Amino acid sequence: MELLSGNQAIAQGAWEAGCQIGVAYPGTPSTETMETFAKLPDVYAEWAPNEKVAVEVGAGASAAGTRVLATMKHVGVNVAADPLFTLAYTGVGGGMLILTADDPGMHSSQNEQDNHFYARAAHIPMLEPSDSQEAHDMAKVAFELSERFDLPFFIRSTVRISHAKSPVEVGERENFTPKQYKKNPAKWVMMPAFAIGRRASLDQRVDAVTAWADETPLNRIVPGDGSDDGDIGVICTGAIYQYVRDALPEARILKLGVTWPLPKLKIQNFAFGVKHLYVVEEASTYLSEQVRALGIKLDQPENPLPRDGELDPWAIQIAFGKRVPTHTDTPEDLPARPPALCAGCPHRPVFRELGRLHAIVVGDIGCYTLGALPPLSAMDTTLCMGASVSMGHGFELALHHTEHRPIVSVIGDSTFGHSGLESLLGTVYNSGIGTICILDNRTTAMTGQQGDMFNGITLQHRPTRELNMAQVVRALGVDDVEEINPNNIKAVREALQRATKADDRLSVLIFRSPCVQLKDSFVRQKPLHVDEEKCTTCGVCVSIGCPALSSDLDSGIAHIDEVQCVGCKQCQQYCAFHAIKED
Amino acid sequence: MTSSVYSDGATSVLLCGVGGQGTILAADILAKTVCASGDVVKLSEIHGMAQRGGSVTTDVRFGKYVNSMVCCQGSCDAILAFETTEALRNISYLRDGGMLIVNDQSIKPLPVLTGDSVMPEEPESQLRAYGGKLIPAQDIAQKTGSIKTANVVLLGALSTSLLYEQRVWEEQISASVPKGTEAMNIAAFRAGRAFVQNIHD
Ligand SMILES: Cc1ncc(C[n+]2csc(CCOP(=O)(O)OP(=O)(O)O)c2C)c(N)n1
Numbered sequence: 001m002e003l004l005s006g007n008q009a010i011a012q013g014a015w016e017a018g019c020q021i022g023v024a025y026p027g028t029p030s031t032e033t034m035e036t037f038a039k040l041p042d043v044y045a046e047w048a049p050n051e052k053v054a055v056e057v058g059a060g061a062s063a064a065g066t067r068v069l070a071t072m073k074h075v076g077v078n079v080a081a082d083p084l085f086t087l088a089y090t091g092v093g094g095g096m097l098i099l100t101a102d103d104p105g106m107h108s109s110q111n112e113q114d115n116h117f118y119a120r121a122a123h124i125p126m127l128e129p130s131d132s133q134e135a136h137d138m139a140k141v142a143f144e145l146s147e148r149f150d151l152p153f154f155i156r157s158t159v160r161i162s163h164a165k166s167p168v169e170v171g172e173r174e175n176f177t178p179k180q181y182k183k184n185p186a187k188w189v190m191m192p193a194f195a196i197g198r199r200a201s202l203d204q205r206v207d208a209v210t211a212w213a214d215e216t217p218l219n220r221i222v223p224g225d226g227s228d229d230g231d232i233g234v235i236c237t238g239a240i241y242q243y244v245r246d247a248l249p250e251a252r253i254l255k256l257g258v259t260w261p262l263p264k265l266k267i268q269n270f271a272f273g274v275k276h277l278y279v280v281e282e283a284s285t286y287l288s289e290q291v292r293a294l295g296i297k298l299d300q301p302e303n304p305l306p307r308d309g310e311l312d313p314w315a316i317q318i319a320f321g322k323r324v325p326t327h328t329d330t331p332e333d334l335p336a337r338p339p340a341l342c343a344g345c346p347h348r349p350v351f352r353e354l355g356r357l358h359a360i361v362v363g364d365i366g367c368y369t370l371g372a373l374p375p376l377s378a379m380d381t382t383l384c385m386g387a388s389v390s391m392g393h394g395f396e397l398a399l400h401h402t403e404h405r406p407i408v409s410v411i412g413d414s415t416f417g418h419s420g421l422e423s424l425l426g427t428v429y430n431s432g433i434g435t436i437c438i439l440d441n442r443t444t445a446m447t448g449q450q451g452d453m454f455n456g457i458t459l460q461h462r463p464t465r466e467l468n469m470a471q472v473v474r475a476l477g478v479d480d481v482e483e484i485n486p487n488n489i490k491a492v493r494e495a496l497q498r499a500t501k502a503d504d505r506l507s508v509l510i511f512r513s514p515c516v517q518l519k520d521s522f523v524r525q526k527p528l529h530v531d532e533e534k535c536t537t538c539g540v541c542v543s544i545g546c547p548a549l550s551s552d553l554d555s556g557i558a559h560i561d562e563v564q565c566v567g568c569k570q571c572q573q574y575c576a577f578h579a580i581k582e583d
Numbered sequence: 584m585t586s587s588v589y590s591d592g593a594t595s596v597l598l599c600g601v602g603g604q605g606t607i608l609a610a611d612i613l614a615k616t617v618c619a620s621g622d623v624v625k626l627s628e629i630h631g632m633a634q635r636g637g638s639v640t641t642d643v644r645f646g647k648y649v650n651s652m653v654c655c656q657g658s659c660d661a662i663l664a665f666e667t668t669e670a671l672r673n674i675s676y677l678r679d680g681g682m683l684i685v686n687d688q689s690i691k692p693l694p695v696l697t698g699d700s701v702m703p704e705e706p707e708s709q710l711r712a713y714g715g716k717l718i719p720a721q722d723i724a725q726k727t728g729s730i731k732t733a734n735v736v737l738l739g740a741l742s743t744s745l746l747y748e749q750r751v752w753e754e755q756i757s758a759s760v761p762k763g764t765e766a767m768n769i770a771a772f773r774a775g776r777a778f779v780q781n782i783h784d
Contacts, residue, residue, distance in 0.1 A: 001618065003611075003614055003615060003618055003624070003626075107629050131625070131652075159629070160627055160652055160653060163627060163628050163629065164625055164626060164627040164628075164652040165611075165614060165624075165625070165626040165627075166623070166624065166625045166626070166649075166652070167618060167623055167624070225590070239651075239652065239653075242650040242651045242652065243650075243651050243653075245590065245591070245650040245651075246588060246589040246590050246591055246650045246651045247588055247590075249590035310653075312588075312651070312653050312655050313588040313589060313651050313653075313655055314588045314655035314656050314657075314658065317588050324588060324656070324657065325587060325588065325656075325657035325658055325678055325679065326657055326679065327656045327657030327675045327676070327677070327678075328674050328675055328677065328713060329675060330671065330672055330673070330674055330675045331671050331674070331703065331709070333703065334668060334671055334672055334703055335668065335691075335692050335694050335695050335700035335701065335702060335703075336692065336694055336700065337601065337636075337637055337638040337668070337669070337672075337692035337693075338637055338692070338693065338694070339602065339635035339636055339637035340635055340636045340637075340692075340693045341635070342635060342636070367635065370635065373693075374693075374694065374697065374699060375693075375697045375699070539698070542696065542697055542698070543697065545693060545696075545697060547636055547693055547696065549696065550691060550695075550696040551696075551698065
């Protein structure tokens with residue numbers, strides 16, 4: 001028995017199935033799956049620039065006959081949707097498993113989308129574990145199923161599966177011999193003439209997998225505790241199954257391990273056998289809509305289940321009108337504790353200076369999205385990865401003929417590699433103008449410091465080349481490219497002023513300095529301290545929002561926390577009174 | 584009988600604190616101790632944005648049998664808080680008669696540092712009113728070797744109320760902490776145990 005997270009268990013299960021190739025782009029809560037897989041023996045694993053590329057690399061490897069794992073967070077499937085929808089037509093060579101790690105409750109995501117809908121829309125069967133053991137077992141069988149039905153398979157997790165640890169019985173690795181690749185245009189060349197044939201074949205393959213869904217023990221009935229003669233039946237899946245077991249022990253449960261295609265007969269039979277039938281699902285209406293579409297009437301709990309956010313046993317008991325334990329209310333006046341940019345974070349000065357410029361800051365996704373929060377409060381929009389550059393172009397188009405504040409797009413290095421490049425290409429091609437800041441902290445910090453297209457670090461530490469970002473940007477057709485050390489406040493200010501003053505060109509400013517969490521390249525300096533004699537209590541240093549800086553409630557004198565301070569000297573440059581000292 | 588949201592009979596412990604305080608390592612040691620003692624465990628943690636100095640919680644549920652991996656309002660048998668404000672923030676999770684162990688340390692969040700919010704007044708006395716045991720874990724850890732072992736001091740404090748053997752705890756601590764710090768961590772663990780045993784007397 002090993003104590004594994006759902007993510008670790010999926011990696012282990014895939015490895016045991018003889019999966020040889022893994023491709024991913026990081027994204028919470030999926031990231032550790034590929035990180036774990038990459039460390040297992042005799043596998044090849046890589047970070048792709050984005051999820052579409054990951055699925056396409058996987059599709060190639062599968063077509064060539066190997067078993068492949070591709071992992072991503074829920075919104076990653078949006079990016080990969082194009083290859084995925086047609087991959088169901090082509091089918092696979094070697095088995096292909098795609099992890100979609102959803103984030104109900106939006107612990108670290110920009111939306112709460114339910115990727116069950118993708119399974120249905122793209123005709124990709126979806127397996128759904130309720131704990132780490134099932135995550136392991138399902139990942140292990142998925143490859144054979146994928147080959148049997150000639151379809152890629154999804155495994156869907158949520159935060160409470162991916163990031164929950166429970167004991168797992170692990171196994172030996174199967175010896176999978178890759179299939180021999182044979183040219184077969186009717187299967188792999190999806191031009192209309194061939195796609196029409198594969199469309200008909202897809203229906204047959206879906207019929208076959210639907211028949212299997214009705215037989216497989218992955219969909220099973222779990223009896224209630226006998227206290228109410230099976231009056232109540234609940235259909236559920238994933239972590240919700242565990243909650244229903246706790247909250248409604250009397251209920252008979254149809255536990256779905258395959259959530260697309262649904263086991264129609266099993267659901268119909270289950271509905272017959274209970275007096276009241278419910279679907280309990282989280283932040284979605286997928287399952288209830290699907291069950292109703294079978295012509296089955298669902299009962300409604302006494303109180304509606306929450307429409308958004310995570311469920312737990314407590315919320316389910318409330319919905320079903322049960323008496324829940326009393327609790328003490330959380331005191332109302334507690335200060336919030338939002339996440340913050342680290343002490344010494346090189347992103348900080350850029351946002352501070354953008355705030356001073358009163359720029360319209362078109363943001364993106366990464367640690368730097370925290371620049372939107374007080375006290376920096378220097379971000380106007382965040383939509384999806386890569387959108388800063390393209391939305392900035394849109395802002396320029398709309399406001400071009402009006403008096404407007406400078407428009408500045410801000411994007412991280414990993415995000416730029418993910419989808420910012422194409423956006424920039426569009427702006428250059430269409431002679432767009434404006435300022436783009438690339439915050440090159442040499443890593444994908446948000447998801448835990450992974451390698452990315454620009455930092456010269458690969459997932460399995462294989463040799464690679466470190467791209468020169470400025471050269472790449474110039475090669476895309478941008479003439480005005482400048483590299484700046486973001487820890488030099490004067491340089492940041494001047495570069496931003498210069499770039500935003502020009503209203504006839506596109507400027508790209510590359511702010512390069514390593515993330516303070518990078519153990520190999522960030523060098524911590526001696527902490528600074530405040531000369532209390534010189535401190536005028538003006539509060540400017542504190543307003544940059546460094547967690548190492550505070551001011552005394554009574555005297556107003558600034559104070560630097562020695563443990564947190566990394567000696568970046570950003571605050572020192574903001575102090576007009578030379579009160580921040582190195583020794 | 585009090586009502587319960589769980590029917591699995593498992594024990595629920597919520598660990599809460601501030602990103603970077605070592606809650607995850609502490610929860611891992613607890614979970615491994617449970618497994619090494621022949622019980623089963625589920626542990627649920629939140630990664631991502633929350634780790635940049637934000638509030639963090641880890642839910643650990645264990646016993647002979649476990650369904651849910653999450654803690655619910657009014658249902659935790661124990662809360663192990665690494666910081667006083669976070670203890671108050673999560674107080675609604677404590678069940679009637681549940682145990683509240685709190686590191687006697689207050690860390691100011693950014694809105695307080697920048698003067699936009701204020702810290703709760705006398706959090707210690709509020710927490711004591713909820714039956715909280717305050718542990719000077721930093722001081723204890725400093726005395727036994729390093730302030731970095733405060734999380735293990737707190738585990739020691741929690742361990743006296745759980746049924747697992749001290750030997751198993753210590754084995755799991757040794758297996759989980761960085762090489763070379765085993766003895767220091769075990770000393771911290773024992774000091775945490777001794778501290779609460781003395782309050783009991
Ligand atoms: C389509 C998609 N894939 C993945 C993610 C998860 N994610 C959010 S930001 C980010 C990368 C951040 O790296 P970078 O742009 O370098 O900024 P940093 O965090 O280093 O400041 C990732 C992988 C996402 N939100 N959307």
